[in-house]
Amino acid sequence: MISKKEIKLIRSLDRKKFRDREGIFVVEGEKSVEEALNSGLEILKLYRISEIGEKAMSRITLLNSPSPALALVRKPTLPDASQIATLIASRPLSLALDSIRDPGNLGTIIRLADWFGIGTIFASHDTVDCFNPKVVQATMGSIFRTKIIYCDLLQIVSEFRAAGMQVFGTFLEGRSIYEENLSSSGVIVMGSESHGISPALEKQVTHRLSIPSFSPASANAPDSLNVAIATAIICSEFRRR
């Protein structure tokens, strides 16, 4: 049996305000829950459809249809400033997301970063919360293997530059990613689909990249790619070298 109080708590976790207050997020789906159990994060509660039944599950799910399993998971503690400084000093290849608002896009980016061995994603404060249930679902478990650090992006990017690393940005006009020298350390800045990279951040970019279009149309050609798609193509190019 699930109490009304439990149902109310779980349903409240659809909203960032309550996830922050409780320090808890919801993980749904067989595979994602299994990864949560292996992640080392504290599992506060685990509900299985085989135990509580479909009706109860449908009352607590935050997705469109009830999953076989749902877990309440303690949010990881974020690295502090000195840990971030140590991280940057290790000269990683990282992503910096400037105002990504769509949960599906963020989830997809976390999943592909994991695939390409990019362990840290810096995100502007106005990027959608990575513990949003739709984001968690779209990461297919990759949320547990990737550090997502919400921060002042301008400051982080400046720290990368101060440490002598390159700052890559993707624009409609820039040097072809197929021809530009790409390094195995530095930060790749991805801007929001509607506004691109913000002007202040753009000034910090040392390498302007673009993904060439092969469309035969001229007047009426496609004018952009989805941000998750662009991130995938760029990460693939960085890792291929």
Add this chain to the structure above:
Amino acid sequence: MISKKEIKLIRSLDRKKFRDREGIFVVEGEKSVEEALNSGLEILKLYRISEIGEKAMSRITLLNSPSPALALVRKPTLPDASQIATLIASRPLSLALDSIRDPGNLGTIIRLADWFGIGTIFASHDTVDCFNPKVVQATMGSIFRTKIIYCDLLQIVSEFRAAGMQVFGTFLEGRSIYEENLSSSGVIVMGSESHGISPALEKQVTHRLSIPSFSPASANAPDSLNVAIATAIICSEFRRR
């Protein structure tokens, strides 16, 4: 003023059955409607929020929130068998989608195919309808520059082979796309995310490709990429050469 009959017609076009019966689909959004007007397709009716008001627009929208513009567009006529044969004889690089069910994925694939100059997409009959409103929206206008042909994929792929072209398939185990010889003609088969490429189709594949993972995790590594993401990385590799 919009009549009740018009509202009923438009709302019915959310379903494939009625789109097929009427031969009409709905295009929403400023940019997509503009592309529809430039596409050469017959526009049966155009509604603008500036003319009919927000309240009326919210009654006809098929999306989550009303768009500034909505058009009813005549569906294009599909090429017949002889036109498809002529198309294959021109030795294009094409995509073949085997059972892609998610509207967002299909829309994103159409958009990136357009970007990479891939003019024709063959789709299995159980792939989501490309005139589904969510698909149309996700293509951001690329639906008007890309031919999507629903067909017996096995037959089309056999025709590519009979014409001496290569059939590429993406698998978890295969030769690295970064190392394999990729040609500028042939067909790239993408399988559904849940089941991959169907066994009968797999037998027709001449080149098994895979996208290498760079994840440092071993036991607990990501086991796949989203199908639209995989398609993007593969198309980028084909066009880069």
